[in-house]
Every structure is written in structure tokens, then in C-alpha cells.
């Protein structure tokens with residue numbers, strides 16, 4: 001679409017739809033969600049192929065982290081939507097008696113969702129599920145860095161969802177900027193903090209609220225009493241899924257000094273059991289999304305001692321699962337979010353120093369602790385900040401729709417998943433309703449009875 005000429009009439013059409021009330025009924029919302037599920041089911045092969053083209057995702061990984069995830073998101077939402085839409089009664093204070101008070105969820109209006117490239121289906125469509133469930137009209141802007149998936153979205157969505165309520169607009173930075181110049185009722189952006197700041201600035205022009213799903217350096221802390229085989233396997237899975245391009249992947253590991261050697265051995269065993277000794281031939285190992293990201297990542301490899309991996313191939317945008325040790329805390333690989341298959345492993349003398357290390361840095365999106373001691377895990381949970389925490393595993397918290405997902409501080413603001421997504425795209429309107437049959441005079445001037453008491 002030619003954005004400049006078509007954007008304003010398109011926004012007008014969406015607003016007209018919203019004001020007309022089409023998106024309000026429960027039946028309409030459910031119909032859209034079911035249509036979305038049908039689209040995912042009918043075009044599963046094409047969708048998995050697009051993920052393969054953009055990111056080298058195997059079908060199994062594409063299903064596990066994108067399509068399967070979306071199907072359960074949709075069915076959870078359909079199952080609970082009627083209850084979420086109901087007004088929520090609260091008690092009435094004596095001073096305002098008789099009467100009733102309640103919270104009435106209402107849609108926000110026309111919302112913008114800017115997706116990210118690393119999970120180009122899940123991170124575009126899961127916010128869409130929440131926005132439709134809440135009864136909004138939606139403009140979707142897929143990431144241009146996953147072009148096969150973005151093209152497919154622009155082709156399929158108009159065939160399945162109500163065009164007068166949902167529009168897909170493809171394009172790069174300029175398109176995003178033109179979209180951001182429009183007045184939306186909410187913007188959800190998933191991506192890096194640099195663009196996140198631009199989104200928030202643009203939103204401020206219209207006083208539009210934002211949800212920013214950003215990133216950061218998510219640490220994994222491994223204490224000496226952890227089960228090393230399982231810990232290494234779970235860290236390796238969370239790290240090298242999607243070739244490390246996961247916003248909640250462990251960015252670096254802080255391991256207890258006494259178990260550094262056995263932990264590194266267990267990590268190597270885990271990597272080789274997943275991808276063999278040559279990950280470039282592994283079906284379940286992805287590629288780096290772009291030449292620019294590939295170059296950035298290759299630059300990190302010599303910033304420490306190579307404990308594992310280190311091979312790369314420009315033509316296939318391949319970087320081997322790589323583990324670095326002896327990394328300086330002030331080196332770029334420990335200053336910037338890695339967002340790729342390189343894992344620095346640093347040692348710490350004890351839990352207190354791990355906590356201090358984490359607290360000295362930006363609040364991360366995710367934090368992982370590994371220990372058999374629930375006391376240590378509790379201490380780690382209570383004494384650090386993070387958007388989300390998972391103990392003795394990685395990433396799995398994403399599977400629980402009852403846990404809200406989102407960052408804190410530089411890792412983001414706002415949250416979604418399950419009911420939290422519905423709430424993000426709704427306004428909880430406070431309503432008090434009073435009858436006419438009781439109207440004592442003392443609340444009205446002249447306040448004679450009050451004055452006598454003063």
C-alpha cells in the first residue's frame with residue numbers, strides 16, 4: 001500500500017467502524033478469533049515455510065513457538081472472553097448509599113500493533129488476539145526484517161478477518177513513522193529500546209498510551225547446588241532456540257566458581273545432544289535474521305576465551321552455538337543485549353555477589369535462577385528486579401496465560417497474555433449508578449447541619 005496517500009482515509013474508515021459499534025458484541029469478537037484460528041490452520045504449511053525462509057526455523061520449532069502458541073492463546077481467550085467482558089462489581093460506600101458501583105471494561109478504539117521479526121507470527125498475532133478480544137479496530141505493522149511472513153500476513157488477513165476493522169500495513173522505518181504520526185487510542189510496540197523511545201515520543205503528541213515490549217540482558221544464575229545436567233540442558237534450550245534471537249533468552253550466565261568446569265562440560269553435552277557436533281547441518285538450528293545482525297554478532301566472538309563453538313558462515317548467516325569465558329564486564333558483549341547465539345559465562349563467588357551484579361545493571365526482561373535451595377531462589381526473587389522470573393527453567397513461564405508478560409524499567413512497560421492482554425487493550429471504566437428514591441437534603445447547600453458541628 002502507498003502509505004502517504006492511503007493512510008488517512010484508512011484511519012477514517014477504521015474509526016467509522018469503531019464508532020458504529022461493529023466490534024462491540026461478544027459474537028463478533030469470537031467470530032474474528034475463530035477466523036484467525038482457521039487462517040492459521042488452513043495455511044499452516046505456508047506459514048511454516050515463511051518462518052523457515054525468514055529465520056531458518058524448523059517446522060517443529062515454528063509450531064512450538066508460534067503456531068501452537070497462538071492456537072492455545074486463541075482457545076484460552078475464546079473460553080474466558082464472556083467472563084472478562086462482564087462488569088466487575090465493587091462495594092458501595094455508605095456515604096453513596098443506595099446505589100451500585102462497578103468497573104465496565106470498554107474497548108479503547110483504533111489501536112496500532114508493531115510486531116518484531118524474531119517471532120514474526122506470535123509477536124504480531126498474540127497482541128492482535130488481545131486487541132480483538134477487547135473489541136478494538138486494529139492496524140498491524142509486521143516487521144520488515146521477516147519479509148516472507150510479513151507478505152503472507154498482508155495476503156491472508158484480509159481473507160479471514162473483517163477488513164473494515166483490521167488492516168495490515170507493510171513497510172519499513174518510514175512506514176512506521178507515518179503510522180506513528182496518526183492518532184491511535186493505544187500503541188503496542190515490540191522491539192528494541194531505541195525505537196521504543198521513538199514510539200513513545202510520537203505517542204506523546206496525541207497523548208496515546210503505549211505498551212512497550214522491549215529487551216535487555218536477561219541473566220541466568222547457576223548456584224553450586226543446582227542439578228548441572230538439567231540446568232545446562234534448560235539453559236541451552238532457552239539460549240539456542242531460534243539461534244538465540246529470543247527476547248527472553250538467557251543473555252549471560254553467572255555460575256558459581258566451584259562448578260564452572262562441570263557446568264561448561266554439561267553445556268557442551270547439551271548443545272551437541274540438540275544439534276550434533278556441526279550445528280550448520282542441524283535441522284533444528286536457525287539462522288541470523290539479517291546480514292547486519294550477523295556482522296554485529298560475529299564482532300562479539302573474540303571478546304572472551306572461546307569455550308565452545310565460534311564458527312560462522314556469512315553466506316548462510318550461520319553462527320555456531322558459542323560459549324565465551326573470561327569476558328570483561330565492561331566489554332560490548334556484556335554491555336549490549338546479545339540477541340544471538342553467543343553466551344558469555346562469568347563466575348561469581350556466591351549468591352550475594354550475583355544479586356549485586358544484577359542490581360547494578362538495567363532491570364532485565366527475564367531472570368533465571370538455578371538451585372535446589374528454595375531459600376536461595378526466594379532470596380534471588382526478592383532481592384532483584386526483572387520483568388519476569390523463572391526458577392530452575394528458562395522460557396517456560398510463557399506457557400502460563402495466567403502470568404502476565406512484560407518488562408520493567410528499560411525492558412519495557414505494560415503487559416499482556418491471557419486476561420492481562422484483554423485488560424491492556426481495554427479501559428476499565430468506573431461506573432456508579434444511583435436511584436432517585438432516596439435524596440436527603442443534608443448534602444446540598446446551605447450546609448446548616450454541618451456548620452452547627454464545626
Ligand code: NAD
Nearest residue numbers: 116143172173176177190191192195198213214215216247
Ligand atoms: P527494532 O527495534 O529495530 O524494531 C523494529 C520495528 O521498528 C520495525 O517494525 C521497524 O519498521 C520499526 N522502526 C525501525 N526504525 C524506526 C524508526 N526510526 N521509527 C519508527 N519505527 C521504526 O527491532 P530490533 O531492535 O531488531 O528488535 C530486537 C529487540 O527487540 C531486542 O532488544 C529484543 O529483546 C526485543 N524484543 C522484545 C520482545 C518482547 O516481547 N519484549 C520480543 C521480541 C524482541
